[in-house]
Amino acid sequence: MVAGKTVCLRRLSRGDRALEVRFNRFLGHDKVTAERIIESWGDSTVAAVEGRHVLAIQDTSEIHFNTTPQRRRGLGEIGKGNNHGVLLHPLLAVDADDGSCLGLLSGQVWTRQGRRTTTHDARDLSDKESQRWISTAIAAKPLLTAAGTVTVLGDRESDIFALYASSAEQHFHVIARSMHDRKLADRTGLYEATDAMPVVDRRAIQLPARAARPARQAHLELRFGAIELARPQSKFLRHLPKSLPLAVVDVCEINAGPGAEPLHWRLITSHEIATVDDAWRIVEWYKQRWIIEQFFRVLKTQGLKLEDSQIGTADRLLKLVAIAAKAAVITIQLLQARDGGQQPIRVAxxxxxxxxxxxxxxxxxxxxxxxxxxxxxxxxxxxxxxxxxxxxxxxxxxxxxxxxxxxxxxxxxxxxxxxxxxxxxxxxx
Structure with missing residues (x-):
């Protein structure tokens, strides 16, 4: 897949019908499972993380496969229910100091089975898709025992109180971008508290390009401080601590150009923030999240074109997604190596x-x-x-x-x- 830049089995076979049949038999074999393929992701990553500060970056991507009402391929709904496909939630290991991609660690790949009739708030965390943020991080922990420091990092969806509590229990750090105006232990709101913090520094940072946003230099104001985050009032969370001591780093863009949405990150972290340099370091680590966006682009639109696969069943598509994820990471590692990255050769x-x-x-x-x-x-x-x-x-x-x-x-x-x-x-x- 890496060499051919495709996941299409017919193209990979190059007209060799027997080879195409063998590929399909492999994907269809009962002993070949997506779970076991995912377990093998970290085989070459374990040695690469030794002694490093590892950013364990995770996110979820929807992989859309074309279907018709007569041929759903066993795929469940994604998005707002108007498409069908697979969801992939990988965890990437990235060096906090130089941004090099060290490899995949753990993850999940699944397709939904029908619609849930029970509301989101009426379900325990273990019965929600959001549990993946916690279970994926815990699954990666045995592979990270040789790492110097581990920081689990995610976007707004990872703003989960149970994840912050789990990080303390599992002895890793966490950085998550705030999604909710959470309550603090003194019953004030998180956003009110951060807005009241004084501006302590201003700095320009380079933002990489995103979908519908070109790369640009952003001029930011910095605030930071310690917070005591209150436990949400859900009956399913009563086993967790009533509050957690954390820190928040607030960076807000000033004088954004015309038509540009101003950047505003409220980053909640378990790292101790004592100085301005500590706070900017959290911002720099969070910027590394772009690597997982690059990973998804290589997997889909700009590289392997995974969504073009015509494999006929969900079971085989899940396995194909798990294999293609490894191929996408190797591609990123080679491109980084071209630019002078210092990854060890055994990661690939x-x-x-x-x-x-x-x-x-x-x-x-x-x-x-x-x-x-x-x-x-x-x-x-x-x-x-x-x-x-x-x-x-x-x-x-x-x-x-x-x-x-x-x-x-x-x-x-x-x-x-x-x-x-x-x-x-x-x-x-």
Whole structure:
């Protein structure tokens, strides 16, 4: 999928009908489950997180598959009920210091089974889709034992009191963007309290592009302070503490340009905020959330075009989504490596593939004695240099760096070579 930039089984098979049948048999096998595929996501991520401050970034995306009333493919409703598809909730590990994508950790993929008749407020958290914010973070915890620090980070949907309480129990930090004007322990409102805090600094930050929003520089005012968040008055939350000591960082854009919606983030966090630098650090960490948006774009519109898949059943589509998620992360890691990221090579390649890369590197360097791979051989950047060369890039620093198509061509060639390399010691009778 990474090499072909597609999840279409027919295209991946390149006209080989037998191979297409084998792909379909794999997806249809009872012992191949989406849950087990998701469990394997973190196999290569565990070593990459060691000793780092890891931002465990999670979000949910709706994946729309075309259906008709006569052919729903077993898919439930998404959006406002006018489309059918699958929901994907992954958790990405990102280095807090340099923003490098370390890999997938945990997640969920599902399709809805009918509409719920019980109202949202009348259901326990375990009976709501929002429980995924907590269960996904807890599932990732065993994979993060070697990390120096873990901060679970999410957008407005992750503004859940039970998640803040869980972070204290599980010994990880949390940063969530406020969705609700919550009550504090003194019965005042969160927004009233933050608006009353003094402006302590002003700074400009660069905002990456989003859907319907070009990249721009935003001039922000900063407020921050300690808060005591009160437990919501729900009978399902009475087992949780009556209040939680947290902090809030409020950044509000001033003088936004015409037609631009001013940025306003109220970030609730379990990190202690004692200085202005501490508060800006929370803002910088939250900015890293854009990586998961890039992940979804690679998965759908700008890369693998997952939503174009014509697989006929929901069960197989769920497995395909879980596999494609891993392919999307590898693509992001290679693009980051091209730009000088310092991810370890094993986040994307196994030992056999690394040995094949080393042999190819020696061959490429021998062709031009003045042109050497300048990167350490245990880095993904080293591998990206080789794959870029295999795809047609000349390797000179003055040349335009390899793009996605060059990486695609290089990966196609490399995977064929790696398959042959794995057979090099076999003795045929």
């Amino acid at each position: 390649f196994n030992d056999n593939e690394i040995n094949a890369l080393a042999a190819l590197n020696r061959q490429l360097e021998a062709r031009s004695k003045r042109l050497k791979n300048p990167h350490p051989p245990d880095s993904l950047t080293w591998a990206a240099w080789i794959i870029g060369r295999l795809g047609g890039w000349d390797g000179y620093p003055s040349s335009k760096p390899p793009g996605p198509i060059t990486f695609k061509n290089g990966l196609e060639y490399f995977l064929a070579v790696a398959a042959g390399w794995s057979l090099r010691d076999m003795c045929m009778p």
